[in-house]
Amino acid sequence: MAKGEAERPTAREGVLYFGRVAAGLSHELSNVLNIINELAGLQRDIAAAAVEGGGDARFARFSDLAQRIKTQVSRGEAINRGLHRFAHSVDNADTSFDLGELLGLLAFLEERPARLARVALDVHPPEHGLALCGDPFSLLLALHACVGAALRACAEDGRVEVHAEAAGGAARIRVTATGSLPAEGADAVSAAAFRAGAAAWGAAVCLDPGTDAQRSLVLSVPAAAAAREAAGTADPSLEVP
Amino acid sequence: MRPDRVLLVDDEESFVEILAERMRSRGLEVSCATSGREALKKAQEAAYDAVVLDLAMPGLDGIETLRRMRELQPDLQVMILSGRATVKTAVEAIQLGAIDIFEKPTEVETLVERIRSARAARLAKDDQETREQIDAIMRDRGW
Numbered sequence: 001m002a003k004g005e006a007e008r009p010t011a012r013e014g015v016l017y018f019g020r021v022a023a024g025l026s027h028e029l030s031n032v033l034n035i036i037n038e039l040a041g042l043q044r045d046i047a048a049a050a051v052e053g054g055g056d057a058r059f060a061r062f063s064d065l066a067q068r069i070k071t072q073v074s075r076g077e078a079i080n081r082g083l084h085r086f087a088h089s090v091d092n093a094d095t096s097f098d099l100g101e102l103l104g105l106l107a108f109l110e111e112r113p114a115r116l117a118r119v120a121l122d123v124h125p126p127e128h129g130l131a132l133c134g135d136p137f138s139l140l141l142a143l144h145a146c147v148g149a150a151l152r153a154c155a156e157d158g159r160v161e162v163h164a165e166a167a168g169g170a171a172r173i174r175v176t177a178t179g180s181l182p183a184e185g186a187d188a189v190s191a192a193a194f195r196a197g198a199a200a201w202g203a204a205v206c207l208d209p210g211t212d213a214q215r216s217l218v219l220s221v222p223a224a225a226a227a228r229e230a231a232g233t234a235d236p237s238l239e240v241p
Numbered sequence: 242m243r244p245d246r247v248l249l250v251d252d253e254e255s256f257v258e259i260l261a262e263r264m265r266s267r268g269l270e271v272s273c274a275t276s277g278r279e280a281l282k283k284a285q286e287a288a289y290d291a292v293v294l295d296l297a298m299p300g301l302d303g304i305e306t307l308r309r310m311r312e313l314q315p316d317l318q319v320m321i322l323s324g325r326a327t328v329k330t331a332v333e334a335i336q337l338g339a340i341d342i343f344e345k346p347t348e349v350e351t352l353v354e355r356i357r358s359a360r361a362a363r364l365a366k367d368d369q370e371t372r373e374q375i376d377a378i379m380r381d382r383g384w
Contacts, residue, residue, distance in 0.1 A: 027297065030324045030345070031253050037346040038259040045266055070346075077346060084325065 015090045015137070022087035029080050033073050040069035082108040093135040099164055099171055100125030102136050106162070109140075110147050118156040121147075126164045130171055132221065134201055139221065142203060143173065145193035146217045150177035153215075167220070174208070176216040193219065244270045245360050246288065250280040250306065251295040251322070263349045269356065277301025277309075284310055284317065290360040293352065294339075296323040296330055304333055311338045318359040322347060 009017075044066035050059040085105050107123035114121035132139070143162075150160045159178045164171060193205045201221050208216040247269055251257045254275050261271040272287065274280035278301055284292065292310065296303030303321065310317055320341040321334050331342050341355055 027325065031256065034324065034345045035253065035255045035259065038256060038263065038349075041349060042259055042263055045263055049266075073346065 012093070019087045019090035023084055026080055026084040026087055030077065030084075033076050033080065037070055037073040037077075040066040040073065044070075089140055090137045093137070094133075095136065096131055096133045097136045099130040099132050099173075102132075102140060103143075103162065103164055103173075106140060106143050106147070110144070110151075113148070113151055114160065117151045117154065119151050119154045120157075120159045121151075121162075122159065123162040124164065126166055126171070128166070130164070130166050132171060138199075139201055139203075142193045142201070142205070142219060143175070146173075146175040146205065146219060149192070149217065150175050153177045171221040173219040173221065174216050175219070176214060178214050193217070244268055245290045245356055246270045246272075247356050248272050248274060248280060248283055248289045248292045250274045250277070250292060250298075250303075252276060252298040253295075260349065264353060267349070267353050269353065277303070277306035280306055281309055281313070285313060290318065290363065291356045292317060292319045293322050293356075294319055296321060296326055296334070304330060304337070307334060307337050307339060316363070318363060320352075320355060320359070322352070 044063050047059040047062035047066065051057065051063070082105070086109060089102075089105060103123050103125045107121065110121055110123075147160060147162065154160060154177050161176045162173065163176070164173045166172075203219055203221045206218050206220070208218050245268075247264065249257045249261055249264075249271060250273075251260075252275050257273040257275065261273050264271045272283055272289070274283050277298055280292070280294070281301075294303050294307060298306070301309075303323065307319055307321075310319060315338070319339050320343065321331070321339050322343045322345060323330075324345040326334070326342055326344060334342060340359055343352065343355075
């Protein structure tokens with residue numbers, strides 16, 4: 001080990017630090033939003049009392065404004081809740097979690113990139129709860145790589161769909177783009193998804209060529225025990241069914 | 242009838258002050274505490290119909306405050322108002338006797354309504370217990 005290497009923080013330590021700080025700041029932000037929400041409520045109360053007491057009818061305008069502030073606070077709170085979930089997704093690298101909940105977080109995180117690309121994004125969790133055991137953050141990273149590739153492949157007004165299903169104790173997650181995922185670029189996508197997190201799961205990423213108009217990336221996540229055994233040993237090379 | 246008495250507990254002083262003002266304008270008698278220790282002290286000094294308690298507080302957190310409050314006053318009606326209640330902490334709070342859990346932001350009307358219904362349920366329970374005590378005395382003494 002080179003001199004100074006031992007003192008250098010590991011990637012895991014860095015991710016944990018980032019998550020802790022983001023979760024803490026999200027909590028503080030939530031406190032601020034709650035105070036703004038109550039201030040808007042108080043403003044609405046005062047305006048309503050003034051109107052009821054025969055005061056200037058323009059007070060009703062303050063009530064409307066207070067309601068609009070509350071609407072924006074709700075929007076901010078929903079975003080902040082997603083940020084908080086994202087921050088906590090790094091907490092435990094070996095834990096049991098629900099795939100549907102992780103896909104809910106994925107939908108939240110990818111909504112903005114999809115909107116900026118003018119692509120519709122639909123995420124469909126498994127029909128029934130599906131528990132996985134492992135590192136949720138690694139799986140999120142791998143899925144982000146797949147969804148990112150699908151978004152880039154789509155033309156404007158295209159559509160990306162994410163479908164997850166149980167597959168004999170394991171999970172299969174299919175990311176379908178209605179543009180055309182270039183077959184020649186699939187190697188790079190597979191390798192990127194693998195580097196991003198699929199390796200930790202022993203998961204395979206493959207391209208389902210489908211048609212020119214609709215292709216899919218398929219992330220096959222082994223069952224928990226299998227994932228542990230295969231972690232770090234899977235081949236990142238592209239598999240084409 | 243006297244107004245409903247409520248104790249608001251949250252480490253964010255601005256938040257409790259504004260919420261207290263809104264509750265007072267709806268006819269409630271409101272006291273505030275900004276820490277678990279202060280809340281325990283106030284709960285011992287005066288009788289409250291309900292306590293509205295935050296979970297994430299420095300020092301004595303909401304769960305520990307709830308545990309101690311219920312040890313001191315098993316009948317105290319405590320509801321949780323928290324920004325980030327996990328399923329685990331929500332279950333723990335209910336097991337410790339919390340009567341309800343609200344996630345911030347919650348409309349003040351919802352909280353006031355719950356405080357009033359908690360008091361009404363408590364009065365009905367007290368009434369029932371008193372009636373049972375009278376019946377028992379009448380049976381024992383043969384009146």
